[in-house]
Structures are given as C-alpha cells and as structure tokens.
Amino acid sequence: MEELAGYGNYIxxxxxxxxxxxxxxxxxxxxxxxxxxxxxxxxxGFIAVGAYVFAILTKGPAAEHLGGYDLPLPLGAIAAMIVAxxxxxxxxxxxxxxxxxxxxxxxIGIAEILRLILKNETWATNGPRGISxxxxxxxxxxxxxxxxxxxxxxxxxxxxxxxxLERAWRSPWGRLTTAIRDNEDSARAAGKDVETFRLQSFxxxxxxxxxxxxxxxxxxxxxxxxxxxxxxxxFLAWVMLIAGxxxxxRGAVLGAFLLWTVWSATQIVTGWLPQExxxxxxxxxxxxxxxxxxRIFLIGLVLQIVLQRYSAGILPETRPAxxxxxxxxxxxxxxxx
Amino acid sequence: MWEFVNxxxxxxxxxxxIYALGALGISLTFGILRFANFAHGEIMMLGAYFTFTIMGLxxxxxxxxxxxxxxxxxxxxxxxxxxxxxxxxxxxTIMLVIASFGLMLMIRSAVWVFYGTxxxxxxxxxxxxxxxxxxxxxxxxxxxxxxxTTIVIMLAIWYLLTRTKxxxxxxxxxxxxxxxxxxxxxxxxxxxxxWIVAACSAVAAGVLLAIDSQLDSLMGxxxxxxxxxxxxxxxxxxxxxxxxxxxxIGVAEELSAYPWIGVEPLLNPAYKTGMAFAIMVxxxxxxxxxxxxxxVF
Numbered sequence: 001m002e003e004l005a006g007y008g009n010y011i012x013x014x015x016x017x018x019x020x021x022x023x024x025x026x027x028x029x030x031x032x033x034x035x036x037x038x039x040x041x042x043x044x045g046f047i048a049v050g051a052y053v054f055a056i057l058t059k060g061p062a063a064e065h066l067g068g069y070d071l072p073l074p075l076g077a078i079a080a081m082i083v084a085x086x087x088x089x090x091x092x093x094x095x096x097x098x099x100x101x102x103x104x105x106x107x108i109g110i111a112e113i114l115r116l117i118l119k120n121e122t123w124a125t126n127g128p129r130g131i132s133x134x135x136x137x138x139x140x141x142x143x144x145x146x147x148x149x150x151x152x153x154x155x156x157x158x159x160x161x162x163x164x165l166e167r168a169w170r171s172p173w174g175r176l177t178t179a180i181r182d183n184e185d186s187a188r189a190a191g192k193d194v195e196t197f198r199l200q201s202f203x204x205x206x207x208x209x210x211x212x213x214x215x216x217x218x219x220x221x222x223x224x225x226x227x228x229x230x231x232x233x234x235f236l237a238w239v240m241l242i243a244g245x246x247x248x249x250r251g252a253v254l255g256a257f258l259l260w261t262v263w264s265a266t267q268i269v270t271g272w273l274p275q276e277x278x279x280x281x282x283x284x285x286x287x288x289x290x291x292x293x294x295r296i297f298l299i300g301l302v303l304q305i306v307l308q309r310y311s312a313g314i315l316p317e318t319r320p321a322x323x324x325x326x327x328x329x330x331x332x333x334x335x336x337x
Numbered sequence: 338m339w340e341f342v343n344x345x346x347x348x349x350x351x352x353x354x355i356y357a358l359g360a361l362g363i364s365l366t367f368g369i370l371r372f373a374n375f376a377h378g379e380i381m382m383l384g385a386y387f388t389f390t391i392m393g394l395x396x397x398x399x400x401x402x403x404x405x406x407x408x409x410x411x412x413x414x415x416x417x418x419x420x421x422x423x424x425x426x427x428x429x430t431i432m433l434v435i436a437s438f439g440l441m442l443m444i445r446s447a448v449w450v451f452y453g454t455x456x457x458x459x460x461x462x463x464x465x466x467x468x469x470x471x472x473x474x475x476x477x478x479x480x481x482x483x484x485x486t487t488i489v490i491m492l493a494i495w496y497l498l499t500r501t502k503x504x505x506x507x508x509x510x511x512x513x514x515x516x517x518x519x520x521x522x523x524x525x526x527x528x529x530x531x532w533i534v535a536a537c538s539a540v541a542a543g544v545l546l547a548i549d550s551q552l553d554s555l556m557g558x559x560x561x562x563x564x565x566x567x568x569x570x571x572x573x574x575x576x577x578x579x580x581x582x583x584x585x586i587g588v589a590e591e592l593s594a595y596p597w598i599g600v601e602p603l604l605n606p607a608y609k610t611g612m613a614f615a616i617m618v619x620x621x622x623x624x625x626x627x628x629x630x631x632x633v634f
Contacts, residue, residue, distance in 0.1 A: 039431055041375070041438060095621050098633065100431045101373040102621060104438075105565045108375075109614045112562055120607045231558070235442050238435070286453070293449035300443035307436060308424050 009144075012151050013219075014264050015257075020154035021215045023256035026240045027161050027249060028208030034246035034317070035174060036201040037181035038096075039104040043237050044230035045111030046206045049087060050080035050213025051223040052118060055131045062133075065126040073137050077214040084210025085203045087114075092202040097195050103202075111230060119225040130224025134217045154215055158253060161208060165249045177201050178247070178319070232296055236263065239303045245313030254315060259299075266295050339473045343466075345595045346588065347476050351549055353587025354487035358542035359560055360567035360579035361494065362535030368511035368574025368632060369531045370422070372433035377539055378557030378564065379444035384410045384540025385547040385556070386448055389459060399459055400486060403544040407537040414536040415529060441558070448554050456553035459544075483545045490541050491580060494534065498576065503530050511574045562610055563590070566617035572631020581628070586613050 025043065032038040040046075058076035061068030071079075091110050095102045118125050125131065138149035168174045180187045180194050188194050217223045236259065244255020270291040277287050284290070306313070359381060366374045387406035388399055395402065421440055425432040464477035498504040503526070509517040510527045518524055546556055567586050571578025590612045593604040604612070625633045 037431070039434060094618055098621065098625055101367075101434055102569075102625070104375070104434055105373055105562075105569075106618070106621070109562045109565075109617065113611055113614050116608055116610060120605060231442055231445070235438070238438070242435075289453075290450050293446045296446035297443050297450065300439045300446065303439040304421055304436060304443075307432065307439070 009147075012144075013147050015261055017147070017151045017154055017219055018264065019257040019260040020151070020158050021212050021219065022237065022240060022260050023158045023253045024154070024161060024212040024215065025209055025237045026244065026252040026256040027158070027165055028205045028212065029237050029241050030205075030246060030249060030252040031165065031168075031201050031208065032205035033241065034248070034252065035169070035181065036177040036198055037100065038198060038202050038205075039100045040107045040202075040205070041104045041234060042107030042109070042111030042114075043209055043234040044228060045107070045114040046084045046088065046209035047213035047216060047228070047233065048111075048114055048118060048223075048225070048230075049084050050210030051217035052125060052131070052213075053080040053083045053210070054214035055134045055217045055223050056124070058135045059131065059133065060135075062131075064129070065122075065131055066124040067131075073135060073218075077211055080210045080214040081207040082210075084213070085207040088203045088206030089199065092199045096198045096202060111234075115225050115230065125225070128225060130222055130227060131217075132222045134221050134223060136218040136221060150218070157211070157215070162249055162253060169249065173197075173200075235303075236260075236299065239299055239306070241313075242303065242311070243306050243313055245315040245317060247317030248313070248315045251313050251315035251317075255313065258314075263295075263299070267292070270295065341595065343475055345591050347474075347480065349588035349591030350584065351480050351483050351587070352591060353584035354483055355542050355546045355549065355583075356560070356563050356567050356587045357580040357583030358487060358490060358538050358545065359564040360571065360583045361576050362538045362542075363564050364568040364571060364573055364576050364579035364631075365507070365511075365531055366535050367568060368576075369507060369514075370433070370528060371514075372430040372437065373565065374535075375434065375437040375561065376417075376440040376444060377437075377535065378559075378561040379441050379448075380410055380414060380536055380539040380557070381543030381546070381560060382554060382557030383413075383444055383448060383543070384536075385459070385543035385552055386452055386554075387540070388544050388547070389452075389457070389552055392459070399544055399548055400482060403540060406544070407540045410540045411533045411536040414532045418528070418532050445554060445558070452554065454554055456551050458551045459547040479548050483549060486541065486545060490538060494538065494576065497534065503527070507531060507534075559610070562617075563587075563613035566613040566620075568627075569617055569620050569625070570627055572627025572629040573633070575627065575629040575631045578627055578629035578631060586616055589613075589616065 025047070029040065029043065032040050054076040056065065056067045057069050057071045057079050058073050059067045060070050087110065091106055092103075095106045119128055121127075136146075136150060137153055138146045140146070141149055176187065176192055177197055179190075180192070180197055184194055216228075220227060240255040240259045241252050242255075243259060244253070245251025270288050273287045273291055275287060276283055276285050278284070359377065363374060363377050366372070366377070384403070384406050387409050388402045391397065391402040391405055392399060417440060421436045422433055425436060460479065464479055466475040466477045467481075468475045496504075498508060506517070506522045506527050507530060509520070509522055510524060514524065517527075542560070543557065546560070547553075550556075563586050564583070567582035568579045569582070570585060571580065571582035590609040593609060593612045594602040594606040597603045620627065
C-alpha cells in the first residue's frame with residue numbers, strides 16, 4: 001500500500017506535473033520554431049524571468065528580497081507572461097530582421113545577462129540564495145489533494161494552450177507564419193509584413209514560456225539563479241519538440257510527456273547505481289553522479305539522431321491549408337540564404 | 338595612472354587576446370560554413386582539458402602540452418564535422434546551428450563524466466608580477482606568454498590566409514561558395530582546413546584562458562557570448578576584424594570596472610559580460626556587417 005502511494009505520488013508530482021510544465025514550454029517553443037522557424041537558445045532565461053516575477057509578486061513580505069505584494073496567484077502568472085513577453089519583444093525588435101543565427105546568439109546572450117542580473121541584484125532577488133517558500137496553488141487542500149488539484153490545473157493549462165494553438169495553426173495567422181518559415185521571400189513578395197509576424201510569434205511563445213516558469217517556481221517552491229541548469233532545460237525542450245514533431249501541437253505535447261518520462265525514469269535508475277564499480281580492474285568512483293552526466297550526453301545524441309534520420313518527429317506536421325496532403329516536415333524550412 | 342594600466346588595461350588586453358583567438362575561429366567557420374557554431378566554446382574547453390591530461394602524463398609546460406592537444410582537437414573536430422555537420426551541408430543552415438547546439442551539450446557532459454564539474458588550476462602557485470620601467474608597469478610572466486603566443490598564432494594564421502593556396506581558397510569560399518566551386522576549388526578540403534584552423538586557435542584560446550584563470554568546464558560557454566560579440570563587431574567572415582573585435586571587447590569589459598566617476602567601479606565587475614552583450618546589440622542595430630564590412634546573413 002505504502003509503495004503504491006509512492007508510485008502514485010511519483011506519477012502525480014513528477015510525470016504529470018513536471019511533464020505538463022514541459023508540455024507548456026514545448027508548445028511555446030512550437031510557436032517560435034514549429035510555426036515560424038525562429039531559433040530560441042535562451043528558453044531558460046524566459047523561464048527564469050517568469051519564475052522570479054511570479055515568486056516576487058505572490059509571496060508575502062520578506063526581508064531578503066523585493067516582495068510582499070501577496071498578489072493572487074493567477075495575477076502573478078499573468079504578470080510573469082507579460083514580463084517575459086516584453087523582454088522577448090525587445091530582443092526580437094533588434095534581431096528578428098536578421099537570419100535565425102543572430103537570434104540564437106542574442107537569445108543565448110539575453111539568458112546569460114538575465115542570470116547575471118538575478119544573481120547580482122541581491123536587493124530584489126536575494127542573489128545566489130534565491131527565493132524560497134514560493135506560494136503554490138491549492139496548498140491549503142489536505143495532503144494528496146493539493147498536489148492533485150495543482151496537477152489538474154497544469155494539465156488544463158496545457159489543454160487550453162493546445163486548443164488555442166490548434167486554432168492559431170488553422171487560422172490565416174498560422175498559415176502566414178508557416179509561409180514565412182518556408183519561404184520568406186515569397187511571403188514578402190505577397191505583401192506580408194514578415195518582421196511583424198515573426199515578432200508576434202516570438203513574443204507569444206516567450207509569454208507561454210514565462211507561464212511555464214511561474215508553474216515551475218510553484219512546483220519547486222523555490223527559485224534561484226542556478227536552480228535549473230540553463231543549457232539542459234533549454235535543450236530538453238528542444239529535443240522534446242523535435243522528437244515529438246515540430247509544427248505539430250499534438251507532437252509537441254506528446255514529445256514533452258514522453259521525453260520527460262524517460263528523463264525522470266533514468267534519473268531514478270541512476271540513483272540506484274552503486275557508488276563505485278570496477279571496470280577492467282579500474283575502480284570508477286561517483287558512479288551515480290557520472291551517470292547523471294552520461295544521461296545528458298545521451299539526450300544530446302538522441303537529438304542528433306532524430307535531426308538526421310527522423311527530422312519530421314513522431315507526429316509529423318500536417319498542413320491544414322492543403323487538407324489530406326501531408327506537407328513538408330517542419331524542420332526543413334526552405335530558406336536558402 | 339599606472340594603476341589604470343596595470344589593473345585594467347593590461348588585464349583587458351590579456352582577455353582581449355583570448356577573445357581574439359576564439360572569435361577568429363568563430364568568424365572563419367561562420368564565413369565559410371555559414372552557420373554560428375555554438376560548439377566552438379566547448380572545443381576551447383575540451384582542448385584545455387586535453388592539455389591538463391597531457392601535462393599530468395608528461396609534466397610538460399602547458400604551452401608545450403597544448404601542441405598535441407591541438408592535434409587531438411583538430412582530429413576530433415574533423416570527426417565531429419563528418420558525423421554531425423556534413424549531413425546538413427545542403428540543408429538550411431539553421432539545422433547546423435541546432436546540431437552544434439546539441440554538440441555543445443554533448444561535449445560538456447562528456448567532460449563532466451570524465452573530469453567532474455570541479456574547476457582546477459592549470460598552473461599551480463601564485464606568480465609574482467614582474468616589474469618593468471622601474472616598477473611602474475607590472476604584470477606576471479604568464480601574461481607575457483599569453484601576448485607572445487597570441488602574436489605567434491596570429492602571424493601564422495595571417496601567413497596561412499594570405500600567402501598559401503589553401504588560405505586563399507578559404508577566403509574565396511568565404512566570399513562566394515558557388516563561384517569558388519565553379520572555379521574548381523575543392524570546397525570539402527577548404528572546409529576541413531577551416532575546421533583544423535578553428536580547432537587549433539580554439540585550443541590555444543582555451544589553454545591561455547586556463548593559464549590566466551583556471552580550468553573550468555563552463556569556461557567555453559562563458560566565452561561564447563564575448564566571442565560572438567567580437568566576431569560580429571569585426572564583421573562575420575573577417576578573421577582579422579574578429580581579432581580587433583576581441584581586443585576591443587576584452588579591453589572594454591575590463592575598463593567598464595574602472596572608477597571613471599568617483600571611487601566606485603563604473604559597472605559592477607559581475608556585469609562585465611554585459612559589456613560584450615551591449616556592444617553586440619549596438620552593432621546588430623547600427624551596423625550588422627561589423628566594422629570591416631563583413632557578411633550579413
């Protein structure tokens with residue numbers, strides 16, 4: 001019975017809750033990359049902004065950092081989305097007219113700068129020690145029900161975002177962003193304002209990532225400048241989207257839950273490994289820690305294999321504009337310059 | 338006055354030399370292979386770890402041990418190119434960016450598996466600064482090695498690019514790959530040569546950085562932003578522009594911490610990297626082609 005409760009707890013609080021947060025993140029990335037072909041290498045930065053804004057606005061008074069606004073949680077989440085969107089707008093305004101490489105460099109840069117600010121502006125963020133005791137939705141419910149209600153909230157959020165994105169995908173807006181992604185020049189020749197649509201898509205995606213950050217702060221009950229390894233988080237979201245099928249919202253959600261399950265299950269397995277094993281007479285120490293890093297290596301390898309062999313992903317993109325015919329893969333935008 | 342030179346300007350030049358060596362490779366690969374290589378910083382870091390291992394096995398000086406690590410890194414880079422970059426030669430370049438992004442994480446996690454995440458010193462002990470001009474100017478010997486090594490490598494690359502056949506071919510491909518192919522330049526050979534030059538200069542930058550500070554698995558990642566900023570400042574595909582860009586950004590980062598107004602540092606030293614980012618943003622707005630009329634993609 002005890003064991004069963006343990007499994008239940010794992011499924012609710014890790015697989016579905018964290019999987020759901022990654023699904024939100026992956027859907028946000030799908031707007032940017034799958035819909036419009038924008039490369040965002042600073043996903044972790046937008047998550048961090050969302051998480052900090054949420055934590056500062058919703059927590060009760062604290063001496064160590066800015067805060068004490070005690071706002072209702074949904075308002076905190078909305079503010080998290082708005083701030084992430086503003087940052088995305090600023091960075092997009094600068095480099096959306098250049099090729100994707102520049103956006104990639106700039107997003108990785110802004111993520112790093114944000115991390116520096118969060119780490120050094122101690123008056124606002126409590127510096128490297130971070131903000132602990134973040135308010136979590138439904139905490140007042142008795143023990144298992146609070147977690148379950150929170151999980152349901154996240155899954156409902158995933159559903160709502162999914163439905164909105166499906167609507168966007170079928171709308172003229174979605175058709176236009178894919179047109180820009182696949183052939184920027186002909187979209188421009190058709191009189192479309194390429195920069196504006198790209199910027200819109202980048203900002204909407206970033207706002208969704210900010211929302212994922214607000215949920216992440218609640219799950220961890222803590223947010224610090226180094227509480228998530230920025231490259232690994234960014235990277236996981238990318239692998240989830242590309243493996244699931246970029247340009248396909250269902251693929252994005254599927255990829256997120258699938259990869260998160262593999263990721264968290266292997267984490268449990270590495271915890272079981274002995275401290276030291278002997279390979280060909282050489283003792284290898286710190287086996288659990290080393291295998292954690294090996295896991296990151298393998299996820300990188302998975303990305304490379306998917307990218308080269310199965311670039312359409314598990315659920316390839318389908319084009320609503322030409323119903324019945326499956327379009328090109330989302331990964332091969334035909335931009336040549 | 339001398340305090341300014343000793344504690345701000347000279348360290349800025351040292352940092353600038355390291356950025357310059359790194360940015361050179363980024364600018365070359367960006368110009369010739371036409372993508373932003375996110376794994377460049379990790380090759381730097383890996384080269385420094387190779388050097389660390391070779392030093393442990395042989396007891397050589399880091400600058401000597403750097404030579405075999407350059408060879409190792411160049412071989413590895415050729416292998417990585419074949420495995421991860423060549424399949425995308427005819428695809429949109431953003432695929433290469435994603436592949437290099439994946440490679441960045443793979444190289445770093447491989448280093449974590451073998452060496453752990455702890456940073457370690459490459460050179461042990463504290464070096465007393467040597468005094469010049471009756472003690473007015475002082476800096477440790479390691480800074481002198483950094484300057485000299487950078488100058489030697491720059492001269493070698495300058496010779497390669499302007500005086501040898503393969504170097505001229507590299508510049509031709511950088512200017513126009515289609516035209517270069519039509520004139521019979523073997524593009525694949527040029528690409529291999531580019532990777533070798535990029536890997537060697539990256540290893541040099543990594544080893545010099547490890548000599549200046551210490552060996553750290555995140556050092557390549559931390560260098561990525563200033564190196565891209567230097568390459569953009571100098572103009573993509575303009576290797577010597579990148580060198581100047583690196584020097585400017587290195588000096589600018591150090592000088593930003595100088596108490597220009599009053600006694601407080603102008604900019605909190607923790608935000609040094611912000612200087613590189615600010616310069617990059619200004620260039621992207623004002624002149625994406627860089628100071629030396631590089632390419633804009």
